[in-house]
Amino acid sequence: MVDLPPGPRRRTPGLRREEVAQLAGVGVTWYTWLEQGRPINASTQVLDAVARTLRLDPVERQHLYRLAGQPETALTADVTRVTPEMREILDRLDPLPACLANSRCDVLSWNTAYGALFPEIVAAPEGERNTLWQGCVNPRMSATLADRDQDLSRAVAIFRGAYSRHSDDPGWQDFVRRLSAESAEFARLWARQDVAERGPRDKRFKHEALGEIGFRITSFDLASAPETRLVIYTPLGEESRAAVEWLMAAG
Template identity: 45%
Template structure:
């Protein structure tokens, strides 16, 4: 006879696994702690999460053990901030706990004021913050109009994979679009292996499959590629062709958010990026 676990048990175990996975991806340095010479635990220790979230160590341990304990929205909010959850991960946390988020529009803690300042300082080098799902979490002035006008898009459409398969301006800017889309889909599949049960990842996949026959064809190849940068040519509608080197500056473990910068590889591209930066500033001031 097959026994089906109660739905609440499934939720508790999913919540426990999710918290553990988020804890293990955060480095001590990201939350202002000093890494000791004998640290063996990947990411943060349970007691560190408890201390930073102002909850008891035993209580948090029980939470990761999927015990039947009550969790208030205020405690979930503290855990979300400590674990640097992005908005989608935060929503997932509250859904698993069966609680209402008291601050559903909380900004992504990965994009701190310091990170935003770094993006601004990189101008006119285009740069943005992306997560492993290709969501664009923040960007500087030059990146705003590098491939399309990001400010004109709703936040849910600011995703590189979605734009590569559905946005005409983004597609026109990519000089090697078929190869680029195939590579992006392969990276997305490799990243998704750790997030197969997460609603945000499944929703993006379903949305892409419904909207793009090209994506369905590429996805059916089951190709996987690890993260990495490369040189590329981009066609900007305002300043012309740019020869750029994409580089990733990780804000944590390789599976987490990163600053993606596009460094010019020749003087002509450097001058054109300066011009693009000036044009974008002028448009914003108009």
């Protein structure tokens, strides 16, 4: 419900142009020019007010910023957007370990194989259910990186690339502060300011019960959930594949 005076009967549903302008606290002429894509001077605060009034989703919000000639805001992943369809895809990927993660490395959802391979990650409290956090802070994980120096350095460089799109986000700032305080190793790598892009790569892990196991890591961006990706661990060789199946059977 919105606080608007009664008006004549509507021929089409939704807010009138005048009502949008009133609720967003802008002039009708200014809002009309915005709709028409005319050059106007629009602050991010005003654009945010219009976006809230119209209840725009992230993609529509980006379009609004483009209309106003403003730099596009970073699209963020919404944890609540793990749909039943995404959940089914994860489940059907078993026995390939797979998860849904956002650009901050938060693990949003996972399948049975992933949970068996990384039980510490999936059991971590919200805010620490994060691959970068656990890799830096938790030295007693069941599966630790075999080439820790190289892989962790790359992970921090990829994270910095994502951080550049969210540097004014208090949530991201707080994550970096907390992780820097918890991990001197992360703080050292963060200070190097290296930047890297994501891409397919091989990783080997030392498992406390199974020895060394290897995976090809492949990720796919999800168009329906901005900055959310499906990450799949494909075993390198039959020994690694058998190791995953053993972990799943062992519960």
